[in-house]
Amino acid sequence: MQANGAAKPKLFLASKSPRRAELLQQIGVPFEVLSIDVPEHRQEGEAPATYVARLAREKARAGAALVNGCAVLGADTIVECAGHVLEKPRDQAHAAEMLHLLSDQTHLVHTAVALCCNEQLYTDLVTSKVTFRALSSDEIARYWLTGEPADKAGGYGIQGLGAVFVQHLAGSYSGVMGLPIAQTQQLLASLNITCWQPDASTALM
Numbered sequence: 001m002q003a004n005g006a007a008k009p010k011l012f013l014a015s016k017s018p019r020r021a022e023l024l025q026q027i028g029v030p031f032e033v034l035s036i037d038v039p040e041h042r043q044e045g046e047a048p049a050t051y052v053a054r055l056a057r058e059k060a061r062a063g064a065a066l067v068n069g070c071a072v073l074g075a076d077t078i079v080e081c082a083g084h085v086l087e088k089p090r091d092q093a094h095a096a097e098m099l100h101l102l103s104d105q106t107h108l109v110h111t112a113v114a115l116c117c118n119e120q121l122y123t124d125l126v127t128s129k130v131t132f133r134a135l136s137s138d139e140i141a142r143y144w145l146t147g148e149p150a151d152k153a154g155g156y157g158i159q160g161l162g163a164v165f166v167q168h169l170a171g172s173y174s175g176v177m178g179l180p181i182a183q184t185q186q187l188l189a190s191l192n193i194t195c196w197q198p199d200a201s202t203a204l205m
């Protein structure tokens with residue numbers, strides 16, 4: 001029990017994304033990673049924001065079904081550009097196609113977060129606007145060889161070498177990376193899960 005009497009459930013992150021784990025660690029929340037597999041298929045006519053929110057909910061619910069009484073955080077990130085929804089590329093050609101589409105354009109990055117505990121579900125959706133400078137075919141080909149695009153929505157990582165493509169960002173940097181920190185902290189607070197205890201042993205410098 002916490003000082004205010006409310007129970008604080010143990011937290012699991014239902015994600016294989018190392019970025020999400022890193023971002024959650026950054027704010028000092030104790031958690032364990034839970035491995036779940038949710039099929040990621042967009043339904044006919046499903047709007048991008050509806051799709052990403054559904055996947056985050058499904059990940060959180062699938063995790064919660066495995067750890068009764070605990071809190072489970074799920075998230076999903078997609079890129080939307082010129083009417084296309086971009087997820088993780090299948091291969092080099094697919095990544096190149098995505099990066100050519102993003103070149104010299106502004107796109108949206110939607111990240112949905114869902115927190116599930118027993119029957120309770122808390123959700124949020126963060127959309128950021130990212131503008132890329134023009135990319136050459138040569139640098140797109142060389143970027144693939146770094147290994148960075150393969151496991152990232154839209155085929156790039158804003159937190160890595162992909163940062164050199166980004167001319168402008170309006171929104172949440174951590175959201176583009178896969179887990180919007182401020183909004184996640186708010187969801188966790190709904191279940192009384194605090195990020196850090198401001199006492200002598202855990203004080204942040």
Ligand SMILES: Cc1cn([C@H]2C[C@H](O)[C@@H](COP(=O)(O)OP(=O)(O)OP(=O)(O)O)O2)c(=O)[nH]c1=O
Pocket residue numbers: 014015016017018019020040075076077078079088109151152153154156157158159162176177178
């Ligand atoms: C746009 C962008 C995405 N990404 C990542 C975040 C996500 O890990 C990934 C999008 O794929 P997701 O399907 O959202 O997540 P995932 O498959 O990596 O992990 P899981 O489903 O198990 O939670 O792209 C970056 O790391 N940097 C970026 O700049």
